[in-house]
Amino acid sequence: MLRCGLLGRKLGHSYSPQIHRELSCYEYKLYEKEPEELEAFLKSGTFDGLNVTIPYKKTVMAYLDEISPEAAAIGSVNTIVNRGGKLTGYNTDAFGFSWLLQKSGVEAADKKALVFGSGGASVTVCHVLKSLGADPVVVISRTGENNYENLDRHLDAKLLINATPLGMYPNNGESPVDLTRFSALDGVLDVVYNPARTALMLQAEQLGIPHASGLSMLVAQAKKACEYFTGNPVPDAEIDRIERLLSRQMENIILIGMPGCGKSSVGKALAAALNRPFLDADEEIVRRAGCSIPEIFAAQAEAGFRRLESAVLADLGKQSGIILATGGGCVTRPENYPALHQNGRIVWLTRDLSLLPTDGRPMSQANPLEALWERRKALYEQFSDIKAANDGTISECVNAIEEALL
Numbered sequence: 001m002l003r004c005g006l007l008g009r010k011l012g013h014s015y016s017p018q019i020h021r022e023l024s025c026y027e028y029k030l031y032e033k034e035p036e037e038l039e040a041f042l043k044s045g046t047f048d049g050l051n052v053t054i055p056y057k058k059t060v061m062a063y064l065d066e067i068s069p070e071a072a073a074i075g076s077v078n079t080i081v082n083r084g085g086k087l088t089g090y091n092t093d094a095f096g097f098s099w100l101l102q103k104s105g106v107e108a109a110d111k112k113a114l115v116f117g118s119g120g121a122s123v124t125v126c127h128v129l130k131s132l133g134a135d136p137v138v139v140i141s142r143t144g145e146n147n148y149e150n151l152d153r154h155l156d157a158k159l160l161i162n163a164t165p166l167g168m169y170p171n172n173g174e175s176p177v178d179l180t181r182f183s184a185l186d187g188v189l190d191v192v193y194n195p196a197r198t199a200l201m202l203q204a205e206q207l208g209i210p211h212a213s214g215l216s217m218l219v220a221q222a223k224k225a226c227e228y229f230t231g232n233p234v235p236d237a238e239i240d241r242i243e244r245l246l247s248r249q250m251e252n253i254i255l256i257g258m259p260g261c262g263k264s265s266v267g268k269a270l271a272a273a274l275n276r277p278f279l280d281a282d283e284e285i286v287r288r289a290g291c292s293i294p295e296i297f298a299a300q301a302e303a304g305f306r307r308l309e310s311a312v313l314a315d316l317g318k319q320s321g322i323i324l325a326t327g328g329g330c331v332t333r334p335e336n337y338p339a340l341h342q343n344g345r346i347v348w349l350t351r352d353l354s355l356l357p358t359d360g361r362p363m364s365q366a367n368p369l370e371a372l373w374e375r376r377k378a379l380y381e382q383f384s385d386i387k388a389a390n391d392g393t394i395s396e397c398v399n400a401i402e403e404a405l406l
Contacts, residue, residue: 002026057120096221104212106187109133117164167198252344259328348384
């Protein structure tokens, strides 16, 4: 069996092993190495194929016996093949980024493109953009001639690509730039794939700018690497299949709705049906506060509770593949939407007001349910991707949600 893997410095949240298991049947391990360990590892000959990630895409080139013309032209290697002790370097990120552009429908020819970052991903992105006729292609870095301090000279850009780790888990919410500064953008791309929607992608979505994140690129470059590892072609259709599989597995399912509408009960049943972890935001709030929700309201009023709730949702929203039940009032703070939407689809559970209990629910006890509903229904509508009624049995509601998720 071929011995393959991913070489990098910090690899705790890589999807590469699963992607390569889907592509073929070779062994695929994670190799975390410090810079001083790199040379000895590459000379050890204990692998047949490697993918290379941050921060070694340029560094490894010094230790290779041969570099493909494309990788040499780009100046970055992300795939290494060991053939009888001879190490050959390739760049499959170029194929991956080309695939991402094609899938997004964003045209590069004759358009000014800004590429944020100057590392291995950036040089690949620039190579592809230039090969497709983008002109000019401008690299924005912290200290280069074109930098964050003089962005005003480039506000006429048509394309914007983030080739930095900004916004990548666990630093969700970070973004290289405020898109509202640009008035002529035709497309925004982000090579980051975790979270599914970075802060940059969320802003592009809000502004109605065509956009795409890095999952397609990740899977496409892995497909090309697999072909180098095995010497066998892999159908392009595998890229879409594996991307859909990963998207479903990574996606959170978030339940919102009025207090007492059944978010926890439905969430637990849905988690069991889909074999996923179930988390309850209110339970996490209680755990962190060390007291009950009525006690939090009594001590800190609603404003204090909402601050704690937003902090909890910001943390839970970073996770992947979970079922999350939220509190009924989470929709009252706009900052909770990107926290929940970055990795999830949001399901609005509805229930007849006459069926909603109020015991132990401070907001429901302090406000007539009809008035609370009138204040919140538009917010539930704005937050939600799916609407599901919970007026019957829990199993009926779960079945309806599963059908809507397909």
